[in-house]
Amino acid sequence: MSAPTLEVRNLKTHFFTRGGVVKAVDDVSFTVEAGKVLGLVGESGSGKTVTGFSILGLVDPPGRIAGGQILFKGRDLATLPEAEMRGLRGNRIAMIFQDPMMTLNPVLRIDTQMIETVQAHAKVSREEARQRARDALGQVGIPSPDERLKSYPHQFSGGMRQRVAIAIALLHKPDVIVADEPTTALDVTIQGQILAEAQKLCAQFGTALVWITHDLSVVAGLADDIAVMYAGKVVESGPVAQVLDAPLHPYTLGLIGSVPSRNHRGEPLRQIPGMTPSLLNLPAGCAFRSRCPRAEPGCAEPPPFAEYRPGQHARCIHPHQEAVAA
Amino acid sequence: MSATLVAPPAAETLAEPIIELRGVSKRFSKTLDFAGRLAKRLGANLREEVVHAVDGVDLTIRKGEVVGLVGESGCGKSTLGRMVAGIMPPSDGTILWRGRDLRSLNAAEARNAKLRTQMIFQDPYASLNPRLKVQEIVGEAPLFHGMAKRSEIGTYVDEQLRRAGLDPSLKARYPHQFSGGQRQRIGIARALAVQPEFLVCDEAVAALDVSIQAQILNLFMKLRRELDLTYLFISHDLGVVEHLSDRVVIMYLGRVVEEAPAEEVFRHPNHPYTKALLAEVPRIEARKRAFAGVKGEIPSPLNPPSGCHFHPRCPFAFDRCRVERPALKQVGPGHRSACHLNDAA
Ligand SMILES: Nc1ncnc2c1ncn2[C@@H]1O[C@H](COP(=O)(O)OP(=O)(O)OP(=O)(O)O)[C@@H](O)[C@H]1O
Numbered sequence: 001m002s003a004p005t006l007e008v009r010n011l012k013t014h015f016f017t018r019g020g021v022v023k024a025v026d027d028v029s030f031t032v033e034a035g036k037v038l039g040l041v042g043e044s045g046s047g048k049t050v051t052g053f054s055i056l057g058l059v060d061p062p063g064r065i066a067g068g069q070i071l072f073k074g075r076d077l078a079t080l081p082e083a084e085m086r087g088l089r090g091n092r093i094a095m096i097f098q099d100p101m102m103t104l105n106p107v108l109r110i111d112t113q114m115i116e117t118v119q120a121h122a123k124v125s126r127e128e129a130r131q132r133a134r135d136a137l138g139q140v141g142i143p144s145p146d147e148r149l150k151s152y153p154h155q156f157s158g159g160m161r162q163r164v165a166i167a168i169a170l171l172h173k174p175d176v177i178v179a180d181e182p183t184t185a186l187d188v189t190i191q192g193q194i195l196a197e198a199q200k201l202c203a204q205f206g207t208a209l210v211w212i213t214h215d216l217s218v219v220a221g222l223a224d225d226i227a228v229m230y231a232g233k234v235v236e237s238g239p240v241a242q243v244l245d246a247p248l249h250p251y252t253l254g255l256i257g258s259v260p261s262r263n264h265r266g267e268p269l270r271q272i273p274g275m276t277p278s279l280l281n282l283p284a285g286c287a288f289r290s291r292c293p294r295a296e297p298g299c300a301e302p303p304p305f306a307e308y309r310p311g312q313h314a315r316c317i318h319p320h321q322e323a324v325a326a
Numbered sequence: 327m328s329a330t331l332v333a334p335p336a337a338e339t340l341a342e343p344i345i346e347l348r349g350v351s352k353r354f355s356k357t358l359d360f361a362g363r364l365a366k367r368l369g370a371n372l373r374e375e376v377v378h379a380v381d382g383v384d385l386t387i388r389k390g391e392v393v394g395l396v397g398e399s400g401c402g403k404s405t406l407g408r409m410v411a412g413i414m415p416p417s418d419g420t421i422l423w424r425g426r427d428l429r430s431l432n433a434a435e436a437r438n439a440k441l442r443t444q445m446i447f448q449d450p451y452a453s454l455n456p457r458l459k460v461q462e463i464v465g466e467a468p469l470f471h472g473m474a475k476r477s478e479i480g481t482y483v484d485e486q487l488r489r490a491g492l493d494p495s496l497k498a499r500y501p502h503q504f505s506g507g508q509r510q511r512i513g514i515a516r517a518l519a520v521q522p523e524f525l526v527c528d529e530a531v532a533a534l535d536v537s538i539q540a541q542i543l544n545l546f547m548k549l550r551r552e553l554d555l556t557y558l559f560i561s562h563d564l565g566v567v568e569h570l571s572d573r574v575v576i577m578y579l580g581r582v583v584e585e586a587p588a589e590e591v592f593r594h595p596n597h598p599y600t601k602a603l604l605a606e607v608p609r610i611e612a613r614k615r616a617f618a619g620v621k622g623e624i625p626s627p628l629n630p631p632s633g634c635h636f637h638p639r640c641p642f643a644f645d646r647c648r649v650e651r652p653a654l655k656q657v658g659p660g661h662r663s664a665c666h667l668n669d670a671a
Pocket residue numbers: 015017022023024042043044045046047048049050051062063214279
């Protein structure tokens with residue numbers, strides 16, 4: 001069996017700040033095969049973006065990868081020299097940010113930016129590069145791409161800008177795309193367009209897609225597998241249907257339960273008590289302990305990340321073993 | 327249990343209107359910046375552009391109702407909310423507060439109407455004065471309006487905080503010392519402190535994580551029961567709106583395109599835009615579905631399409647749609663929709 005496109009193993013990315021060590025990512029593991037979508041979900045501050053940045057080698061001091069492996073077709077990116085990483089970034093591995101202006105340069109025309117990106121990794125003529133840029137815009141459903149190439153980013157709507165950013169990520173038909181909440185700021189009718197493009201893309205080019213979001217409903221319809229993060233750790237992972245229909249971890253169950261459509265109209269929503277603890281001040285053992293209805297004395301020890309059902313892992317010593325109607 | 331939370335439809339039709347909007351519009355002129363004004367003085371052919379943020383809206387909200395207002399970014403939800411809350415005058419049309427034209431109220435009555443309606447915003451941090459302690463933020467207005475005596479203000483504030491689900495022992499802290507969900511609770515306590523009967527919530531849970539969002543939505547529903555509050559609940563999240571509204575109003579580019587009891591909108595949407603919107607809402611029940619998206623971009627409100635604003639994106643558009651604005655017409659009990667297709671049938 002050949003190595004999966006992307007395999008993250010026990011990744012730790014810590015920030016060594018004056019106030020202490022912020023363990024933003026502290027034992028994250030998941031695998032994405034070619035043509036598959038992994039939904040990386042979790043609430044604000046759980047470490048999703050830092051995980052994405054780690055894969056792209058974009059973590060800046062005082063942060064650094066403090067442990068684990070990021071295997072890209074079997075090659076460890078965590079220890080790859082920056083010069084080699086630069087050859088992969090934007091070429092074989094690309095990122096789409098929540099704010100498309102992280103990708104786009106406001107003072108350059110779209111064609112200038114796209115041609116530069118093409119020529120950064122491919123020895124082709126300017127004309128050939130322009131042709132590729134044009135094709136990429138067409139792929140993400142931008143009408144009259146020739147005219148659009150001559151525009152500046154501010155001449156586009158938010159949804160259009162995000163599609164241009166996606167087109168740029170597509171230029172080299174990367175093997176891996178990490179998309180960090182690319183539709184969160186967009187309206188649903190535009191979000192639908194972008195999700196449709198994402199689906200086409202994986203199917204056409206066999207791209208392995210990591211889709212970061214806090215919205216379980218987006219992941220439900222888009223992803224093959226899901227990894228749920230809480231306070232820097234993946235607390236549950238597995239195939240979407242299994243995790244959403246039969247969650248093992250009490251946090252996953254709580255999250256699903258608090259989605260309005262999973263509740264009877266007008267009745268109180270099921271809610272998770274309390275709030276997310278500060279990363280600088282986590283309870284010992286299971287970080288979810290102070291909010292967990294199933295907590296027991298044994299939870300004061302760090303729970304292992306164990307496979308309770310084929311392909312479905314959870315970081316909990318007392319998981320919901322039988323399917324619970326969430 | 328749900329019976330106590332969702333007002334029965336019969337009560338809705340009987341309850342008196344708290345607020346009525348008749349043909350209300352709001353226009354903003356996008357004033358030229360300095361360079362623009364200068365260019366114009368020098369003879370350049372520049373016009374001041376006008377945004378029809380809200381364009382001829384009729385809306386009635388009755389006592390005890392929760393009305394959900396949905397629509398995409400820039401369609402005029404916040405502008406409508408501000409006019410309903412009486413903090414922004416309309417450019418055109420009439421707003422009746424308990425049957426009386428807002429413009430006809432004397433100063434004391436107008437102040438009272440304003441106090442009775444409170445607004446809760448998306449970004450609790452931006453709407454809380456960072457230099458004031460929580461007790462001052464919550465206690466300021468009731469003290470000023472004589473709702474609590476200075477000697478009793480401590481207990482009064484504690485009661486508001488407790489009601490909003492905050493520990494009163496934290497009241498000497500500043501807003502930055504709280505989490506997002508807690509700050510939203512401070513905003514709610516501040517609004518409740520002036521004893522409102524009507525809350526206009528503008529994306530009040532949009533910035534919160536789902537688990538915290540559930541806590542705040544539950545609080546809104548509990549307060550509704552306990553204090554007999556009426557709500558205009560503005561949100562772009564259809565799941566949230568479906569969960570807690572009795573009635574739903576859908577806007578597109580400044581206009582109301584459909585209005586109906588919540589269950590009716592979600593089960594039998596009439597307007598092509600509503601249908602498209604509902605089809606695109608991601609559902610947690612869905613597995614590996616094919617997304618499609620509504621074709622086309624959301625047009626600019628500076629230059630909206632003629633006739634029915636939705637016609638460039640509408641799969642059913644025909645000639646009439648390009649020239650004539652469809653009127654909001656009854657299509658079922660309490661159900662109104664603005665689409666020419668309803669005439670053809
Ligand atoms: N440069 C930094 N220095 C210190 N801490 C950091 C730094 N960058 C991120 N963190 C911390 O790492 C944690 C994880 O942040 P991250 O941005 O990955 O969260 P997230 O899951 O993407 O959240 P959101 O949904 O809000 O985007 C947070 O607690 C954050 O404060």
